[in-house]
Amino acid sequence: MASEEYVERVLALVEQIPPGRVSTYGLIAEALRHSLGSGGPRQVGAVMALHGGGVPWWRVVRADGTLPDSHGPEARQAYLGEGTPLRRSGAVDIEAAVWLPPLDPATVPGT
Template sequence: MNQPSSGPPLTDVEEYAAAVLDAVRSIPSGRAMTYGLIAEIVGEELGRGGPRQVGSVLAGSGSRYAHLVPDGDGGRPGEDGGPADGEGVPWWRVVNAAGSPPPHHLTEALDALRAEGCPLSKDGRRVNLRRAVWFPEDDEPNH
């Protein structure tokens, strides 16, 4: 798992957060995943957590869990809509089951998604999940 190279072992909470952040960092530009899908993937590996826990991790990714992200980058979108340094957590690619980004970061998230060419709904307020959802298996060979 995403264990730091030095220092004490991760707590259970940090282990879960690291798995969530790894999953989010794997989402390609222009694609999206739901909180629930990430929770399922991490749950298969660790046997715990749910969509709310995924949201809590992402809410703390810029501060509480920054030490679990390479370079400590919290992942604010850069000018091109991607992570500011290419190593951050692209939190804007995680939406609810209806395709909506977090309400308190709606404009920032939608701007970043648009910049990446992510398919949005006709009104531009949600991700078109039928076209944009990404599954890690999509990148596996022989699939």
Template sequence: MSLDHERYVELVLRCVESVPRGRVTTYGAIAEVVGAVVGGGGPRLVGTVMAHHGGPVPWWRVVRADGSLPPSHQGEARQAYLEEGTALRPSGNVDLRAAFWRPPPREPRQT
């Protein structure tokens, strides 16, 4: 089975756009929701989509499973977290217990 890449990108970006201010989700949570619609993909594919297409969306609201971002993005993301009131841990990572937002399930695509 082959993923419809354009559809996957569209759904990932739409999912990221729906994350409320002050909240975050994970690459894995997005992969779970989007993968149910398009039939595949995982956290790494979501990361690839974000790396290539995520500039226009609130990318800082998507974090690793431990609440961190790649080091190259931490400074800019931290500023956004502070502006949005996102709960942070003393380590600087997002406090996932307080800030995690689970993307709602989407209906599978009709074929």
């Protein structure tokens, strides 16, 4: 179970992702690992599953640009509305859309 601080930091980072851009579970985990020393992509995914409804959850994708199938239709509408670059498959074009969270602990929210 993630600490309250970890949950707050994940959600704060997700809120920073600009419209039309995405980050990955792994990139967010890496940014928090630099400042908190723990966590991984699965922990970020668990935070998003339990607490991510109030943030732009569709902006956090797997490393291959996909989301779980259950999120597809709603996320696709958000991507189209925000102009997020997509591949023909419907997955996000990571190379064109990636947003890198800050790795400097002084710039991560809550530090």
